[in-house]
Amino acid sequence: MTPIDKQKIVDSVPQRGFFGHPKGLFTLFFTEFWERFSYYGMRAILVYYMYYEVTKGGLGLPEPTALAIMSIYGSLVYMSGIIGGWVADRLIGTSNSVFYGGILIMLGHIALAIPGSFPLFVVSMVLIVLGTGLLKPNVSSIVGDLYNENDARRDSGFSIFYMGINLGAFISPFIVGKIGTNYSFHLGFSFAAVGMLVGLIVFIISKRKNLGLAGSYIANPLSAHEKKKVFSIFGAAVLVIAILCAILIPNGWLTFDRFVALVGILGILIPTIYFISMYRSPKTTKVERSRLLAYIPLFIASVMFWAIQEQGSTILANYADKRTQLHFAGINISPAWFQSMNPLFIIVLAPIFGWFWIKLGDKNPSIPKKFSFGLLFAGLSFIVILLPAYLGGTDSLVNPLWLVLSYFVVVLGELCLSPVGLSATTKLAPAAFSAQTMSLWFLSNAAAQAINAQIVKFYKPETEMIYFGVIGGMAILLGIILFIISPIIQKHMQGIK
Known part of the structure; x- marks a missing residue:
């Protein structure tokens, strides 16, 4: 898509009407609010x-298996974004992808709400994985369509959008978490389904008036010949996978551990292939190739960051359930409530960070330096959570404020990296791969959780200090390296700041 086409899209969107931002930000803010309400409510009780x-109403799986499944599930959710980005860029556009993705997510939560067996649980996971892959990268991509590339409001707009994500994520663990852990897991999942339904209604009612042409185009549409070829390959691939599963699973050749290893390999292999394909594509200009090279170290830093942050729903969720005092200051605390700490701090701090980046103006730290700060804070959050074991051992229950402090520190890093990364992705993306590059950004989270699925088995009370210390130390070291090489990365960004 040419710059003129992008300007036409921006001109079609009412540019004032939501806290000084385009009206379309209202539609996307509340669509993502309700989608995240459903997702994080479900995630707060899933493990x-x-x-x-x-x-007690659960599936009765071993704890290490549940933690690994949680990581694999999270990895596949973000990995499926590459499919969602491709579908948007080549077939149906970002707006339609958001709509159909929301329907699949709602159906997945409905499947979880039905008391049943492990196979029904697997069906629900497949639906939510595919639905989130369609919705999440594309709703963020539409936010980028609302602004001119050089619009000073762009980073601030993504910060406001990011706050909407976290408002939904903050509220849902208190509602879905309390209902799920105190009454019925399946009733809790029902509330998650209702949340997604509300999000779909908001999107359908307000998109025509507020979004203009944003999300309505297909960036790189398939020709009729290409469609026939793609659908043939897709059908053949589905058939081959079905046959392999029918042979490998009953014979014990495809075990859970091997599946975890396979997802781990794919988590690294898929983004590597995508980087190479976009870099070598004739549709990618010389300037865009330089920007892709600059994007690689940012992607690696993002993987390291999310490898720590996403353990909030696995290792730290287990830590809240097993190692934390849940009766504190006269209050009985649900372990699911700790899942609200991360979004709570983002809600409080996101406006401050958004204001701060604008206030700095030309003195704003470069994108690579912001990423390095994100890694430093992520590493420190794991150093914080190892201190209770160092000071009091691993046998006694821990004051919940230690866990709250760890969530607070990692949020400082998240606000340096995540909204900045979303904005940087829309700036650095090749024009022909706009939605797919956003999917690539979310693949950093997929790669992180694929790695987590391999390492969560090493977490035990007796290895607690080593586990948190090694991972936290690696993040701090990588953050220092990134800070040092940031001028080189900035040079390759070819004018993007």
């Missing part, structure tokens, strides 16, 4: 649903 005993 407990997996490892709680059947008599």
Whole structure:
């Protein structure tokens, strides 16, 4: 798509009407608010649903298995974004992808809400994985369509959008988490389904008036010949996978551990292939190739960051359930409530960070330097959570404020890296691969959680200090290296700041 086409899209969007930002930000803010309400509400109780005993309404899986499944599930959710980005760029556009993705997510939560067996649980996971892959990267990509490339409001707009994400994520663990852990997991999942339904209604009602042409175009449409070829390959691939599963699973050749290893390999292999394909594409200009090279170290830094942050729903969720005092200051605390700490701090701090970046103006730190700060804070958050074991051992329950402090520190890093990364992706993306580059950004999270699925098995009370210390130390070291080489990365960005 040419710059003139992009300007036509910007001109079609009412540019004032939501806190000084385009009106379309309202539509996307509340669509993502309700989608995140459903997703994080479900996620707040999912790991407990997996490892709680059947008599308590759970599936009764071993804890290490539940933690690994949680990481694999998270990895596949973000990995599927590459499919969602491709579908948007080549077939149906970003707006339609958001709509159909929301429907699949809602159906997945409905499947979880039905009391059943492990196979029904797997079906629900497949639906949510595919739906989130369609919705999440594309709704963020539409936010980028609302602004001119040089619009000073762009970073601030993404910060406001990011706050909407976290408002939904903050509220849902208190509602879905309390209902799920105190009454019924399946009733909790029902509330998650209702949240996604509300998000779909908001999107359908307000998109025509507020979004203009944003999300309505297909960036790189398939020709009729290409469509026939793609659908043939897709059908053949589905058939081959079905046959392989029918042979490998019953014979014990495809075990859970091997599946985890396979996802781990794909988490690294898929983004590598995508970088190479976009870099070598004739549709990618010389300037865009330089920007892609600059994007690689940012992607690696993002993987390291999310490898720590995403353990909030696995290792730290287990830590909240097993190692934390849940009766504190006269209050009985649900372990699911700690999942609200991360979004709570983002809600409080996101406006401050958004204001701060604008206030700095030309003195703003470069994108690579902001990423390095994100890694430093992420590493420190794991150093914080190892201190209780160092000071009091691993046998006694920990004051919940330690866990709250760890979530607070990692949020400082998240606000340096995540909204900045979303904005940088829309700036650095080749024009022909706009939605797919956003999907590539989310693949950094997929790669991180694929790695986590391999390492969560090493977490035990007796290895707690080593586990947090090694991972936290690696993040701090990588942050220092990134800060040092940031001028080289900035040079390759070819004028993008």
